[in-house]
Amino acid sequence: MGNMLRDLSGKFSAATRALRPSEVREILALTENRKVLSLAGGLPGPEVFPKEDLARIASRVVEELGDSALQYSPTLGVMPFREAVADFVRSKGVKVLSDDRVAVTTGSQEAIYLLAMTLINPKDAIIVESPTYLAALNVFRYYGAEFVSVPLDENGMKTELLEDKIKEAKSKGLNVKLVYTVATCHNPTGVIMPDDRRKELLEVASKYDLLVIEDDPYSFFVFDEVPFTPLKTIDSEGRVIYLGTFSKILAPGLRLGYMVADRQITRMVELAKQMVDLHSSTLSQYIALYALKEGVVERTIQKARVVYREKRDIMVESLEKYMPEGSHWFKPRGGLFAFIYLPDGVDTSDMLPMAIERGVAYVPGRSFFSDGSGVNAMRINFSYLPPDKLREGIRLIAETAKDYMKSKGK
Amino acid sequence: MGNMLRDLSGKFSAATRALRPSEVREILALTENRKVLSLAGGLPGPEVFPKEDLARIASRVVEELGDSALQYSPTLGVMPFREAVADFVRSKGVKVLSDDRVAVTTGSQEAIYLLAMTLINPKDAIIVESPTYLAALNVFRYYGAEFVSVPLDENGMKTELLEDKIKEAKSKGLNVKLVYTVATCHNPTGVIMPDDRRKELLEVASKYDLLVIEDDPYSFFVFDEVPFTPLKTIDSEGRVIYLGTFSKILAPGLRLGYMVADRQITRMVELAKQMVDLHSSTLSQYIALYALKEGVVERTIQKARVVYREKRDIMVESLEKYMPEGSHWFKPRGGLFAFIYLPDGVDTSDMLPMAIERGVAYVPGRSFFSDGSGVNAMRINFSYLPPDKLREGIRLIAETAKDYMKSKGK
Numbered sequence: 043m044g045n046m047l048r049d050l051s052g053k054f055s056a057a058t059r060a061l062r063p064s065e066v067r068e069i070l071a072l073t074e075n076r077k078v079l080s081l082a083g084g085l086p087g088p089e090v091f092p093k094e095d096l097a098r099i100a101s102r103v104v105e106e107l108g109d110s111a112l113q114y115s116p117t118l119g120v121m122p123f124r125e126a127v128a129d130f131v132r133s134k135g136v137k138v139l140s141d142d143r144v145a146v147t148t149g150s151q152e153a154i155y156l157l158a159m160t161l162i163n164p165k166d167a168i169i170v171e172s173p174t175y176l177a178a179l180n181v182f183r184y185y186g187a188e189f190v191s192v193p194l195d196e197n198g199m200k201t202e203l204l205e206d207k208i209k210e211a212k213s214k215g216l217n218v219k220l221v222y223t224v225a226t227c228h229n230p231t232g233v234i235m236p237d238d239r240r241k242e243l244l245e246v247a248s249k250y251d252l253l254v255i256e257d258d259p260y261s262f263f264v265f266d267e268v269p270f271t272p273l274k275t276i277d278s279e280g281r282v283i284y285l286g287t288f289s290k291i292l293a294p295g296l297r298l299g300y301m302v303a304d305r306q307i308t309r310m311v312e313l314a315k316q317m318v319d320l321h322s323s324t325l326s327q328y329i330a331l332y333a334l335k336e337g338v339v340e341r342t343i344q345k346a347r348v349v350y351r352e353k354r355d356i357m358v359e360s361l362e363k364y365m366p367e368g369s370h371w372f373k374p375r376g377g378l379f380a381f382i383y384l385p386d387g388v389d390t391s392d393m394l395p396m397a398i399e400r401g402v403a404y405v406p407g408r409s410f411f412s413d414g415s416g417v418n419a420m421r422i423n424f425s426y427l428p429p430d431k432l433r434e435g436i437r438l439i440a441e442t443a444k445d446y447m448k449s450k451g452k
Numbered sequence: 453m454g455n456m457l458r459d460l461s462g463k464f465s466a467a468t469r470a471l472r473p474s475e476v477r478e479i480l481a482l483t484e485n486r487k488v489l490s491l492a493g494g495l496p497g498p499e500v501f502p503k504e505d506l507a508r509i510a511s512r513v514v515e516e517l518g519d520s521a522l523q524y525s526p527t528l529g530v531m532p533f534r535e536a537v538a539d540f541v542r543s544k545g546v547k548v549l550s551d552d553r554v555a556v557t558t559g560s561q562e563a564i565y566l567l568a569m570t571l572i573n574p575k576d577a578i579i580v581e582s583p584t585y586l587a588a589l590n591v592f593r594y595y596g597a598e599f600v601s602v603p604l605d606e607n608g609m610k611t612e613l614l615e616d617k618i619k620e621a622k623s624k625g626l627n628v629k630l631v632y633t634v635a636t637c638h639n640p641t642g643v644i645m646p647d648d649r650r651k652e653l654l655e656v657a658s659k660y661d662l663l664v665i666e667d668d669p670y671s672f673f674v675f676d677e678v679p680f681t682p683l684k685t686i687d688s689e690g691r692v693i694y695l696g697t698f699s700k701i702l703a704p705g706l707r708l709g710y711m712v713a714d715r716q717i718t719r720m721v722e723l724a725k726q727m728v729d730l731h732s733s734t735l736s737q738y739i740a741l742y743a744l745k746e747g748v749v750e751r752t753i754q755k756a757r758v759v760y761r762e763k764r765d766i767m768v769e770s771l772e773k774y775m776p777e778g779s780h781w782f783k784p785r786g787g788l789f790a791f792i793y794l795p796d797g798v799d800t801s802d803m804l805p806m807a808i809e810r811g812v813a814y815v816p817g818r819s820f821f822s823d824g825s826g827v828n829a830m831r832i833n834f835s836y837l838p839p840d841k842l843r844e845g846i847r848l849i850a851e852t853a854k855d856y857m858k859s860k861g862k
Contacts, residue, residue: 061723093518101511108503112703148729293522295734313471319558324705
């Protein structure tokens with residue numbers, strides 16, 4: 043029996059008009075069950091998953107601690123896990139202030155969502171790197187934010203432009219409220235912001251009373267010797283909201299992110315999270331807790347760093363070998379991604395169906411800019427595919443690009 | 453070092469003014485680490501958790517299927533799990549239409565949240581039982597909904613009042629958009645709506661073009677022989693959005709709920725969920741998939757039904773024995789809760805601190821009404837505590853009530 047209510051569009055809320063499909067999620071869906079080499083997602087290489095350790099830990103946690111691990115748990119997270127997260131970030135040089143609290147979230151995506159929900163009013167302006175992480179852009183945009191885009195170079199956000207940008211935004215009547223930055227192993231470019239710029243960023247934040255969201259999923263994967271200090275550590279005013287995740291250092295399937303922030307912000311996030319999902323998986327939290335305690339997280343980081351560095355090198359080598367003349371990119375100092383600019387005239391969104399047809403996927407660059415630039419750019423991921431497939435994927439992208447250019451008479 | 457930004461309240465979005473603490477979550481936090489017998493939450497009895505089975509399954513899933521089970525996964529859920537959920541609900545007599553799709557959510561709380569986000573405009577009116585599930589009320593209220601409260605009796609919502617209520621709401625200029633109902637083993641009263649009322653409800657929904665959210669966490673735990681048909685099964689117009697959860701039939705710590713609804717609604721929920729948390733725990737989904745396949749879910753349901761019926765009987769016996777004269781309640785036909793009315797003059801919110809002091813917690817009744825009634829009511833849970841503690845908890849509540857009444861000169 044079919045449905046009689048054929049068109050439900052009249053039932054949807056006005057807010058759904060601001061819902062835009064996530065480019066990455068849609069490409070993932072498109073390539074699912076197809077023989078496509080995906081350089082689109084931000085997936086860890088499965089070879090770094092500590093499967094044996096996690097199998098043992100999962101079994102033990104359920105059997106011995108099941109009364110707690112299988113039960114409902116507090117909205118901000120299981121207390122021993124929150125404490126272990128605080129210890130962990132401290133051990134990585136992230137300063138935790140006395141007024142800070144840890145919130146466990148369903149991936150760091152949820153932290154970004156909850157922060158947008160609790161901080162953003164329409165017409166609030168958010169300072170972002172240009173390009174920046176597309177899913178953050180989507181969430182902030184959904185909540186009506188405007189963006190102040192600050193260009194970046196191989197040292198990250200050009201902080202010397204910040205004040206002028208802020209003044210310009212204010213002159214347009216915007217309320218400049220916060221900075222969202224992936225300062226370390228930037229997504230999508232892989233660059234790292236040095237400390238002088240970090241200090242300048244925080245000085246400006248202090249001067250203009252801005253909050254700073256330091257989204258830090260990748261700082262464990264720095265491949266070249268680049269000294270940097272977490273913004274959270276430089277900050278002594280409680281302005282920095284620090285976001286981390288277990289997705290890259292343990293397993294994304296657990297859906298565990300965390301936020302370390304002033305307790306007023308954490309409390310507001312708690313109230314929002316009570317409505318959104320009550321709490322994140324208790325079982326995942328116990329598994330991650332024991333993975334931290336037993337050194338599994340640390341070993342996974344060490345292993346992943348080696349594996350990803352090797353893949354990064356293979357990627358750079360393949361880019362140099364295959365990409366059409368006139369292409370350029372930042373060599374990623376860390377992280378999981380590279381951002382490639384193809385020659386002018388290439389529209390990577392337009393080219394994507396051809397690439398998928400040929401058996402390879404990437405994310406078009408436009409999605410990473412708040413202003414529609416990046417038409418000829420693309421993000422590729424190098425952590426997921428095994429080396430030979432990675433090489434092959436890049437070769438296929440390059441071939442597609444050359445054919446595309448030919449077809450356009452370039 | 454302390455924070456210098458002492459007051460962040462100016463940073464919060466206007467929407468946070470609508471954030472109200474969840475009474476249940478706050479009471480849970482209040483009673484955490486205290487020797488309080490909690491009848492407040494909706495926690496399964498840990499003795500029904502299939503710990504050995506889940507330990508074995510968790511270990512096997514991570515070890516053998518870790519490349520998938522530890523990885524990112526599609527927003528609406530892992531395909532074999534979505535299919536298994538469809539088979540499962542069908543096996544329970546829930547009709548799945550050809551245009552329906554399954555969405556996996558982070559607990560059914562998230563399904564309610566995503567539905568509110570995608571369906572509710574300010575001033576939309578939602579028809580609810582009075583009383584009804586408080587967390588749904590909170591979410592709908594946050595999105596600006598108005599409520600049309602329909603009283604219930606031992607047969608659930610008094611559907612004969614529906615049309616008049618709708619007309620009244622329309623005359624006030626409200627857009628009556630949907631019905632939210634816990635028709636089977638109602639929360640908080642435990643009553644079950646018979647089929648004649650279900651049919652009337654759907655006729656009215658059809659006449660006034662309403663969507664119907666059938667929130668169904670408890671229908672596996674019917675203790676008395678009461679015949680009923682899921683609203684989803686009676687519906688042939690694709691109006692019913694069916695919500696279920698693994699929290700009560702496997703383990704809440706997995707945070708797995710599901711929605712079966714028309715694909716237009718599922719698609720909108722997918723776009724919203726991409727922003728909120730990308731997807732729910734892949735590991736939890738694989739664990740639940742194998743728990744379904746191997747009959748662990750079915751065995752857990754059978755066991756829980758026996759355990760909870762026994763506890764229900766102990767609760768009713770204890771209520772009859774201890775509660776002050778003039779108290780009354782519905783005998784729950786199923787589910788995890790009973791809703792108790794104390795004599796007039798008792799304010800259960802006012803009395804709660806005394807009860808916690810005495811070592812027992814419940815949820816004040818007011819939270820379950822959209823209109824502030826229920827001052828002398830309370831919800832108690834009977835699934836969580838072992839029988840002797842359950843008896844003792846009810847005795848303590850009764851004593852507190854008697855003292856409270858004495859102190860007020862009743």
